[in-house]
Amino acid sequence: MKSYTDKIKEIAKRLLKEDKVDMVIGYRKGTVPLMHQPFFATSEGEVDSFVWDSNCGLNLANYITDRKERIGIVATGCNSRNIAVHVVEGKIQRDQLYIIGIPCQGMVDRHKLAAMAEGNIASVEEDEDKGTITISGQGFSKSVDKAEVLQENCSICVHRNPVLCDELVADEVTEQTREQADPYARVREIEAMSPDDKWAHFDDLLSDCIRCYACRNACPLCYCPQCFVDESNPQWVGKSVDPTDIRTFHLLRAYHCAGRCTDCGACVRSCPVGINVRDFTKKLEKDCLELYGWEAGLNTEQRPPLDTYKPEDPEDFIK
Amino acid sequence: MADKEPKILSFLCNWCSYGAADLAGVSRMEYPSNIRVIRIPCTGRMSPKFILAALRQGADAVWVSG
Amino acid sequence: MKNLLEHMGVEPERLHFSWISSAESTKFVDVATKVTESVKSLESKEKKFVKTKPKVA
Incomplete structure (x- = not known):
């Protein structure tokens, strides 16, 4: 990973020197092992803090929402897809960004x-x-x-190379095919359960949740100025750790990410109690692929499926 | 539970199903009384939050009709 | 929405969608009856997602 780190530093230095960008967003070593921090370098001298290895699991797309500066950003496959989602949703302009693409080899869990x-x-x-x-x-x-x-989402990843970038730090890595990766094995497992078993499975999954909202804060999609959990009139969901409230929160949060989630795994990584939040989001990702043939963030032109109408949209759930 | 009738919360679009419900009433048709109607200006007003709020507050089922 | 609720173990009979024009009063009655019947078939099952009062005050 040293070659990646050196190359990131080199590109960042050049961008800052030539005044192509106002800052470069990357990772630096965190204060605790396994957790690298996002780092904003605004001058050439700061560039040397950048690192790249298998602990860069945070999604940097989270930090570009509504920014006005010209930004250089380090992006893996999933991060670049989230950047594309941001561009589609008007949260950043493509020409503000200089994307330093990383052919990603997966993050450790x-x-x-x-x-x-x-x-x-x-x-x-x-x-x-x-x-x-x-x-x-x-x-x-x-x-x-x-x-x-490897993080589970990395081991089943089929978009390791950036879909959107201005410069790559290394040659592209070979992608897994969908057949090799079998990304939806776990979703199918849950789908096969009876309603009561599913209910019990999610009860068990969420039993440790402390409602810290780390998953929400780590998620690049969760940029609403006011989150529904903070709304008090009407109050959609209680603030306690009541099982129903926890379930409502996770369901709605996942639903808000439907058709936008790129399965970057930032939610799971940030969870202090190790809940596999992806059990919710992965199902919606699978549905989007099966119902609308859609994968989030593959380009910056197409509108997401829940935002557009097409005559061929499935409607067999309507009586 | 068995002796209680289920409550079904229905969200009806003002222009479509609410009209149909109105017409059904005017034509003196009979339909089950388990249905509690909420009129919404358009089915586009519908939000997943409404469905969850209904279930949370004890509705047995939710019916959305446009 | 329905798919995710089902994924979490809420019975599919608890959420219905339909499309009825304002002239279709017969269809309305028809669907209303069907919806009610399908919900009644679940009656023995416990309701899910209900926010109950906390046990300790």
């Missing part, structure tokens, strides 16, 4: 690694050639294959 560790993880090393991740802390050190600890 911090929840999985934390579960493996015998204590707090103090440092993480990545061996690019061997494809292994080594975590270590007080009294333990463990190496695992990166493939084993």
